Amino acid sequence: MKMEIWKYYDITHKEHLVCNPTSIEKLNKLLDLMKLKSDLKVLEIATGKGEFLIRLIEKYNISGVGVDLSPYHLGDARRKAKERVPNADLKLIEMDGADYKPDVSESFDLSCCLGASWIYNGHEGTLKYLMSQTIPNGLIMVGEPFWICKPPKEYFN
Template identity: 65%
Template sequence: MNHWKYFDITHKEHIICNPTSMAKFDQLLSLLRLNKGDKVLEIATGKGELMTQLIERYGVSGVAVDLSPDHSRDARARFAERVPDADLTFLEMDGADYQPDEPESFDLTACLGASWIYNGHQGTLQALKGWTKPNGYVVVGEPYWLQEPAQEYLEMANLKRDLFATHLENVLIGQEMGLVPIYSIVSNHDDWDVYEGLNWYAGENYILNNPDDPDLPELTKRLREQKMEYLQYGRSTLGWAIYVFRKTEMRND
């Protein structure tokens, strides 16, 4: 079954495709105090809600990048409906292949939940840092281990222990490359339950309403295995946070 198809089906009910509540998302946006005309880059924009709200609130210009054909469709529709006159470029491409015209050219760079594009959290921060202006924001969303993962969980979820770090380590990784951590939003069990529950809801509705889809056996198996994976292990083992760093201007005094 196509990876993008599965993700599209299970995320039909999501406004943002990560386990952050809308209240926390709104709080994050209120702290990203940008000016009209500031430039924003978002890698893996998903359905485009972050970029859309930054344009609506602050009048920024933007570059949004996403590889998924389904989310690209949704993002384009959202941009056309809510910010039709924005100075916005949408690129349907692999974020790993994106290169801006100039380094250090964005006031805010973001990548929420797609650090695999740059081989992990550190690589993502390094890439975004290079594209961010001095004193600009670097915003990343990244899982972290709440506790040492059981081997059974790693095998069930097809994960490796070193794929993620702890919450503290996620902060320190940025700090050690000269970024200043200025805020983080941490998801709790309720946030995760809503995120995972919407996956189940959308997936089970699709199964009910599309009995002739040839991918249904694989979809059903995968969805129901992931329910058990989350309930048995993931809920107590895997966390999620959005980290806000500032790229400080180097001083020579």
């Protein structure tokens, strides 16, 4: 019996607030460093459980669009948003980020993709896509997981 991939990720990421390998401390530091104006419009591709967008709303009162393929993670995101930012202008869309086309291109003040550049076949494709969705002089943020040091061979076994 083959497990559905998004159910697998739901199980393996059940205890994670953020689906990428980072700490809440680092996430909060990033949010503090951003110093955004309120009322910006933000796009997050591969939003996962929506923690980054929800924290942006809590801190800066932005409006947001989060796109993700996982119905399980988006379910978590919707529950958290309803509890923490019930009146926010937040749209959570279940679809492949590669297929997301907003009504108006270049309409976001900040476009980001954290830990999922594979959606656009790598870093260059990710940057091109995010640029196409961001207003002139807007912000683009891309983050990728990486090894601090190569793990031992046994780790992969």
